[in-house]
Amino acid sequence: YSLGLLIIEITTGEKNCPENNQPSVxxxxxxxxxxxxxxxxxxxxxxxxxxxLHQVKQCIKIGLECVTxxxxxxxxxxxxxxxLKGIN
Structure with a gap:
């Protein structure tokens, strides 16, 4: 699960910061x-x-699969x- 969040954060450049007034995971x-x-x-x-574009989409897909x-x-x-090897 955590690996998926890391992949998503790295790929999108967005952070999951569940603090006050921030969205949940x-x-x-x-x-x-x-x-x-x-x-x-x-x-x-x-x-x-x-x-x-294909690489970015694949990484997001992997990240989302990891957080099901x-x-x-x-x-x-x-x-x-x-x-990931197939992305190269």
């Missing part, structure tokens, strides 16, 4: 899932190539590594 995850679309990514990082509520639905570290 679940709100943070929901906002990333809702807002980090292809259009949003390309508008935020207009210099990305198609391949760079049902721990049985989370990918293994081996699957994460294999997916």
């Amino acid at each position: 679940r709100n943070f995850i929901d906002n990333v899932q809702k807002n980090w679309t292809t259009d949003y990514i390309t508008s935020k990082y207009s210099i990305l190539t198609a391949y760079g 509520i049902d721990r049985k639905g989370r990918p293994t570290i081996e699957k994460i590594i294999d997916t």
